[in-house]
Amino acid sequence: MKAVVITGASSGIGFEIARLLSKNYFVIGIGRNENNCAHAKELIYSENPGAKIEYFIADLVQQKEVNRVAYEIQTYLENNDILELYGLINNAGCVRSWYTTSEEGYEQQFALNHLAGFLLTYRLLPLIIKAKGRIIMTGSQSHKGIKICWDDIMLRKRYNPLTAYKQSKLCNILFAKGLNDRFTSAGIRAYVVDPGLVRTDIGNKQAGFLVNLIWSIRKKYGVSPEIPAKTYEFLLETNPAPKGLYYCSCNEKTYSRQVTSENADRLFLLSEKLSGISYDRLEC
Amino acid sequence: MNVMITGASGGLGRVMVAECAERGYNLFITDINQAGLLSLKQGLERQFKVCVAAKACDLTKAESVDELMSFIDMHGIRFDMLINVAGIDYEGGFLSIDREKIIKIIALNNEATLRITHDILLRRRPGKRFTLIFVSSLASLYPMPLKATYAASKRFLLDFALALRHELKNKDVSVLTLCPGGLVTTKEAIRGISAQGFWGNATTNSLEIVARKTIGYALQGKSLYIPGLLNKILSLLGRLIPRSWAAALIYLRWSKAQVKWLR
Ligand SMILES: NC(=O)c1ccc[n+]([C@@H]2O[C@H](COP(=O)([O-])OP(=O)(O)OC[C@H]3O[C@@H](n4cnc5c(N)ncnc54)[C@H](OP(=O)(O)O)[C@@H]3O)[C@@H](O)[C@H]2O)c1
Numbered sequence: 001m002k003a004v005v006i007t008g009a010s011s012g013i014g015f016e017i018a019r020l021l022s023k024n025y026f027v028i029g030i031g032r033n034e035n036n037c038a039h040a041k042e043l044i045y046s047e048n049p050g051a052k053i054e055y056f057i058a059d060l061v062q063q064k065e066v067n068r069v070a071y072e073i074q075t076y077l078e079n080n081d082i083l084e085l086y087g088l089i090n091n092a093g094c095v096r097s098w099y100t101t102s103e104e105g106y107e108q109q110f111a112l113n114h115l116a117g118f119l120l121t122y123r124l125l126p127l128i129i130k131a132k133g134r135i136i137m138t139g140s141q142s143h144k145g146i147k148i149c150w151d152d153i154m155l156r157k158r159y160n161p162l163t164a165y166k167q168s169k170l171c172n173i174l175f176a177k178g179l180n181d182r183f184t185s186a187g188i189r190a191y192v193v194d195p196g197l198v199r200t201d202i203g204n205k206q207a208g209f210l211v212n213l214i215w216s217i218r219k220k221y222g223v224s225p226e227i228p229a230k231t232y233e234f235l236l237e238t239n240p241a242p243k244g245l246y247y248c249s250c251n252e253k254t255y256s257r258q259v260t261s262e263n264a265d266r267l268f269l270l271s272e273k274l275s276g277i278s279y280d281r282l283e284c
Numbered sequence: 285m286n287v288m289i290t291g292a293s294g295g296l297g298r299v300m301v302a303e304c305a306e307r308g309y310n311l312f313i314t315d316i317n318q319a320g321l322l323s324l325k326q327g328l329e330r331q332f333k334v335c336v337a338a339k340a341c342d343l344t345k346a347e348s349v350d351e352l353m354s355f356i357d358m359h360g361i362r363f364d365m366l367i368n369v370a371g372i373d374y375e376g377g378f379l380s381i382d383r384e385k386i387i388k389i390i391a392l393n394n395e396a397t398l399r400i401t402h403d404i405l406l407r408r409r410p411g412k413r414f415t416l417i418f419v420s421s422l423a424s425l426y427p428m429p430l431k432a433t434y435a436a437s438k439r440f441l442l443d444f445a446l447a448l449r450h451e452l453k454n455k456d457v458s459v460l461t462l463c464p465g466g467l468v469t470t471k472e473a474i475r476g477i478s479a480q481g482f483w484g485n486a487t488t489n490s491l492e493i494v495a496r497k498t499i500g501y502a503l504q505g506k507s508l509y510i511p512g513l514l515n516k517i518l519s520l521l522g523r524l525i526p527r528s529w530a531a532a533l534i535y536l537r538w539s540k541a542q543v544k545w546l547r
Contacts, residue, residue, distance in 0.1 A: 062323070063323070064319075064323055097468075098468040098488070098490060098491065099299070099468075099490060099491050099492045100295070100468055100469075100491070101295070101298045101299065101302075102327075103293065103298075103320055103323040103324060103327070104323050104324060104326060104327025104330075105298045105299075105301065105302050105324055105327040105328060105331070106327060106331075154331075156299075156302060156306070156492050157492075159490065159492055206471060206474050207474075207478075208468075208474070208477065208478065208485050208488070209478065209481060209482060209484070209485040210485065212478065273330055274327075274330050274331065276326070276330065
């Protein structure tokens with residue numbers, strides 16, 4: 001049975017992906033809250049008692065936690081004689097109303113929505129390459145219409161929570177592009193899924209009065225998270241591997257013109273520096 | 285510029301530190317939790333070209349501060365600025381919090397602040413101007429039922445800072461007191477702000493702006509910084525109406541918000 005890691009698998013889109021994939025895969029979910037994870041696991045088991053699913057707890061905003069959970073997952077896979085990882089879905093994400101930081105002093109939307117996936121992928125990449133596997137980021141249509149603010153990537157000088165969110169979603173595509181530029185030859189592929197507007201509680205968690213209010217209204221128009229989950233399954237199962245980069249409802253979609261190899265390289269360098277790693281030195 | 289920051293790895297501490305690093309200052313960061321300090325030091329060195337020293341210290345223990353000072357003296361470090369960020373509060377009315385927790389508020393917010401301020405002033409860089417920053421709170425401006433100890437401890441800092449400013453004026457020391465409203469520093473803080481609904485949101489100040497202006501005003505020699513127009517108005521009202529009325533009003537508002545918050 002192929003193994004897949006899904007971050008943010010305790011609720012929303014990530015949970016639906018876990019639920020769908022647990023029919024055919026060994027699913028390893030990551031969430032930040034023990035109760036939410038236990039509840040999610042219970043729900044999946046109640047529908048499918050034979051499901052293979054395990055949850056790991058980590059606050060992925062903090063880099064130290066990303067490193068810890070990556071190590072725990074590696075050990076867990078080894079102990080279960082699973083020698084490769086077929087899929088990694090970097091889905092955990094957040095919305096903030098104010099400038100808030102991680103323990104390292106990194107802006108939280110950037111830290112969780114982009115850096116966490118960047119670092120987790122690095123830690124698990126040797127296992128993914130062994131499986132000639134696939135890496136999928138949860139992006140968003142909102143990545144369009146903006147540029148990366150290179151000289152102040154945390155946007156500390158002029159913080160706007162929405163810009164920070166959009167920028168983090170642009171980072172998702174740049175990261176996927178950078179991965180493909182570097183590792184397609186090693187047999188892996190990276191994708192970004194635009195889930196569309198989805199009815200989840202993302203804007204009601206740790207957000208202020210206004211964001212909370214707006215999201216409560218907006219999400220009513222969203223689709224059920226089961227809908228986007230299918231696109232992840234499609235990207236994992238279609239053979240040969242789909243050639244595109246950005247998908248919505250199982251179809252390729254156009255993305256921002258900011259997504260160039262040059263910008264991807266620049267983001268790679270910066271993210272490597274901020275995470276204290278180097279993809280070039282990875283031993284696969 | 286060599287800057288010492290206490291409470292550096294907390295929410296406000298982290299942005300203050302980033303603001304100083306952005307300005308190219310050398311940093312000495314301290315906090316009670318060693319792991320948080322090391323993550324922060326690493327994050328700073330990866331983002332900015334600055335020199336960062338970090339050492340954990342329990343400021344409420346004299347021996348721990350003595351140890352910190354020997355470390356500083358051993359390395360011959362001298363300072364141009366001290367930012368006193370370390371401080372705590374425990375939610376709940378006077379009788380619903382453990383006795384020792386109540387005492388701890390005073391031990392950290394007041395005693396420890398005096399201890400480190402005294403020691404660092406004695407270690408200022410000779411012949412240079414010194415800038416001293418205290419983090420008080422909007423809560424210092426009136427007596428606050430349900431936050432009685434905390435508000436009084438912040439009042440202590442405000443009065444102390446204003447007095448010390450004059451005492452040290454001819455020694456080329458400038459003293460600024462920051463009195464922010466709500467700050468989005470922790471998950472709990474966000475919960476608290478949300479529980480107060482519109483008013484919570486309206487009195488909340490953006491961390492990164494507060495940090496930038498605090499350092500800016502301190503360098504200009506200002507004595508008091510209350511961020512945000514609404515907070516300035518509230519502080520003015522607090523001065524105009526009798527203190528016992530202010531206390532009664534605040535009790536009304538807070539008792540409602542707390543019921544919602546603790547639910
Ligand atoms: N909803 C939409 O319309 C929409 C549109 C475009 C893109 N997206 C993207 O979709 C992704 C998932 O969002 P969603 O709408 O499904 O939101 P959600 O329901 O809030 O799910 C987010 C997931 O991430 C977890 N998480 C949050 N903070 C974390 C942390 N610090 N460490 C580890 N895990 C953490 C959450 O855990 P808990 O269960 O404990 O909260 C939850 O499992 C995000 O990347 C988002 O940007 C959503």
